[in-house]
Amino acid sequence: MQNQYRLGIDAGGTFTDFILADRKGGVRIFKALSTPNDPTAAIRNGLRLIEEETGLSPQEIVSNADLCINGTTVGLNALITHNGAKTGLIATRGHEDSIEIRLGHKEDGYRYDPEYPPATMLVPRYLRRGVAERVLSTGKVYTPLNEDDVRDACRHFLREGVESVAISFVWSVLHPEHEARAAEIVREMMPDVRLTVGSQLYPQVREYTRTSTAIVNAYLAPILQRYVEAVDAYFQSLGARHPVRYFQSNGGLALGRVVSDQSVYAINSGPASAPQAALWLGEPWGMKDIITVDMGGTSFDITLTRDGRANVSKNIDFLRYRIGIPMIQVETLGAGGGSIGWIDSMGLMQMGPQSAGSEPGPACYDQGGDKPTTTDANLVLGYLNPDGLVGGRLPLNVDLARRAIQTHLADPLGISVEKAAHGMFTIVNNNMVNAIRRVSVERGYDPRDFVLNCAGGATAAHITALAREMGIRKVLISKLASGLCAFGQILSDVKYNYMAPVAARLEGAEAAARLNGLFNQLEARGRADLLSDGFTEDRVSVRRSLDMRYVGQVHECTVDIDPFEVTESALERLKAAFHARHEELYTYAEPHSAVEVVNVESAIAGAVDKPARMMMPVGRGAHSALKGTRRMIFNADGIPHETPVYDGALLGAGDRVSGPAVIQEVTTTIVIEPGWLAELDASGVYVLTMATEDALAQHRARAVEVA
Structure with a gap:
């Protein structure tokens, strides 16, 4: 039977996770050690492991799969280790050093630290070439492009063995013709080089951000291209009937050719799928405000969804490099099991x-x-x-x-x-709690209003302690928690972002018509791309956002809106949304101040059929899963106490376990602290709830009496 399976693969720093789902609701998780030196080796090893445990050959799985999805750390690892391609930059003369000047200061947190070293430049100074050209902020050409300068740059790059070239000119988003002509010359003289054009990749106002984004993309493009080609060829050799989809940092799937061209979108692709998985798990209870924490062997990642939408960040410093494109906000720190x-x-x-x-x-x-x-x-x-x-x-x-x-x-x-x-x-735990606060409190959200969702193999041992410290009283732990990001991938839709710069005050019919026209143009492009990818019109959805600010402000904030016709009267809705978001972020708003738009963006998604939900048989009571006890320590006194241990494979729907206790699943261990109650739902999700203060006090009193 064709299209019987769906396969999700998430490559982490320590383990590569595999999720295999079938149309009957069966979902299984597998783990293989990651192979950073040859990422495709981990995929081969994992498929062999699946064959050993299920009897299904890699050919049988892949040839009968409707989707094979890969979230990769190849780009991330290249950026961390500075092992990307040899890259050259063609910039407006006089602006070759903008990536070192940055915005005149170091990253937040180190701005006043004189001993904090400068970031390693992905393009060294001798590979940055300025060319004569200049466009004004009105879009008017002040200095025409000197094509001989571009040719000189190409000859220099050829002598130096450059693999990838980024082009980024001042105000190119208002007059992209100079970049387009420079790109034609590069393709003519360097046909084998990978090329990134800043105004095409990131058509937004802000020169430094656009240049840095283009450089990061160019630096990673050859690496991602080789990886995508290797993975695609391997799956084709197994009889794949559909192209492999790759997970992007914006929370959606894309074809390999898109990831090769827009490699910057693949940097943080693994944890970016966590919000989708969290919403799927919380759907039976109508949970839409969820913080997901993922503790693996190397790192700890946090993502947040509010009202069913994931936090998205733009213009961030990621590994010390400014990246402008929209990315699911993932707070990462070195707090893994290792x-x-x-x-x-x-x-x-x-x-x-x-x-x-x-x-x-x-x-x-x-x-x-x-x-x-x-x-x-x-x-x-x-x-x-x-x-x-x-x-x-x-x-x-x-x-x-x-x-x-x-x-x-x-x-x-x-x-x-x-x-x-x-x-x-x-x-x-304290390190992780501080990171959770950065995603929630520092973004204007009270973590006590959220559910805490567990992902990653090591997280479940810490989850109740983290929730207690944050004041969160409800926790979700799926039986697939240790591979939740791979699971999120098989639930996700195809998604592309389309952007355009615009400088307009939110006043008058002309401004409204301009915004409306821009959104319609972007979304027409997106629909056309998805229709050519095999989606029908009824499977396409749109989300919009605008970068807005009060006139005179230096920085803008992103405001998400639903699609609607932007008329003059509708401008008031945009203003209201901006005032509300500004107050949410900064605790104040200025309703009587003029508001202007800097950039607009449309996210176009093609809906993918979701797999059937897992269904657990009714349990026979937690006592039937009791394996025995183990001496465990829950307090700073270091005194161990005999604590019940349960076999998660023997628990069924409706079974309850009271803390202190441990539930042992095959790929994760759930530590239930005193005062917590875990109940396994039919969907394969443990719902943990924290007792009231009165109940906790009674528990402590009983513990003292027993002692």
Whole structure:
């Protein structure tokens, strides 16, 4: 039977996750170690693992799949390691150094730190060539393009072996003809080079942001092109009937050719699918305000959805490089299961951002690592199964974990191994809580109004502690939590963003007609692209946004709106939406001040059929899944207590487990702190709720009596 399966693949820093869904609602998760030096090797290894466990060959799966989706860290890794392509920049003469001048200051958080080093330039100075041309802010040509300068730049790049070229001129978004002609010359003289044209990739006002975005795209394009070609060829060799789709940072799918051309959209593609998965999980309860946290082996990622829409950021500094294109806002920090514990110069314990990764990994992996990590602490605290992770395929050595903590932390601090392990657990949790506040509180949201959703293999051991610290009383943990981003990919739609600059005050019929015309032009392009991709008109949807500010302000904020005809009277709706968003972000608004628009954007999506929802059989009571007890530590005193351990595979719909307890799933371990209740829903989602303060007080009193 054709189109029986859907396959999602999410490559992380430590593990590559695979989600295999069928049309009957069956969904299974698989994990293979990531292979950073050859990302396609992890895909081959994972498909072999699926064959071993299911009997389904890679050819059978791929040839009978309606969608095979890949979220990749190839671009991210190249940016982190500065291992991208040799790139040249053609800029307006006098503006070759805008990427170093930046906006006149360092990134937020380091602006006044004289010892913070400058960012490594992706295009070194000798590969930045200025050409004579100049366009004014009105769009009028002041200096025509000197084509000989462009040819000189091409000859220089050819001598230097440049693989990729970015072109970015001043005010090119108002007069793109100069960039277009320069691009023709580059293609003529350097036919084998990858080319990025700033006004085509990011047609928005702000020269530095546009230039930096173009450079990042050019730097990654050859890397992504080679990766896409390798993956596409592999899946075609397996008999794929449909092209592989790649997940983008904007939260949607795209074809490989699009990802090759617009590689900047693939930088943070993995965690960008988390909001879609979160909304799918919360749908049975009508949950639309969800914070998703994803703790893997290397990093901790946070995303947020408000009123059913994910937070989207533009014009951000990502890994110290300004990127303008819209990206699902993902707050990332080095707080994974491999985060290393250490003592600073003040004699205080710290966690991360250094990570043991997958090689050598935590000390308890017994692969040569000897530094204490979050995973080692969780093992000493009794949270993890000492028999091993991933169904026992990854054995754990508790003695090595204890030795690492004792040698590097406990003995130097003069405390017990147990207290040191709980300190590690507490510190890494505090680091994660601070990051959650950056996504919520600093964006104008109260985290107590949200549900906390668990993703990633390591998160479930920390999830109730994080929720308690944030004041969040409801938590969702899917049985697919450790591969939730891969699951989010198979739920996602195809999505493209179309942008245009506009400088107009929100006043008068002329401004309204101009905005309305721009939106209609962008959306006509988007619909045409999706129709050519096989979508029908009824499967296409549109979301709009505008970058707006009060006249005289330096910076603008993005306002999301539903599609409607922009008439003169409708301008008041746009103003009201801007005032509300400005107050949400900055706690004040100026309703009597004039408002202007700087940029407009339309996000066009083609809806993909969703897989059937998982259905769990009715449970026989939590007692039937009780495996025994294990000594666990839940307090800073380091005193262990016998705690029940449940086999998640034996729990069914309606079964309830009260904390303190641990539920062991094949690919994750759920730690339920005292005062929490977990109930497994028929959709395969554990719903955890925190008791009231009175109930918690009663629990503490009972604990004292027992002691």
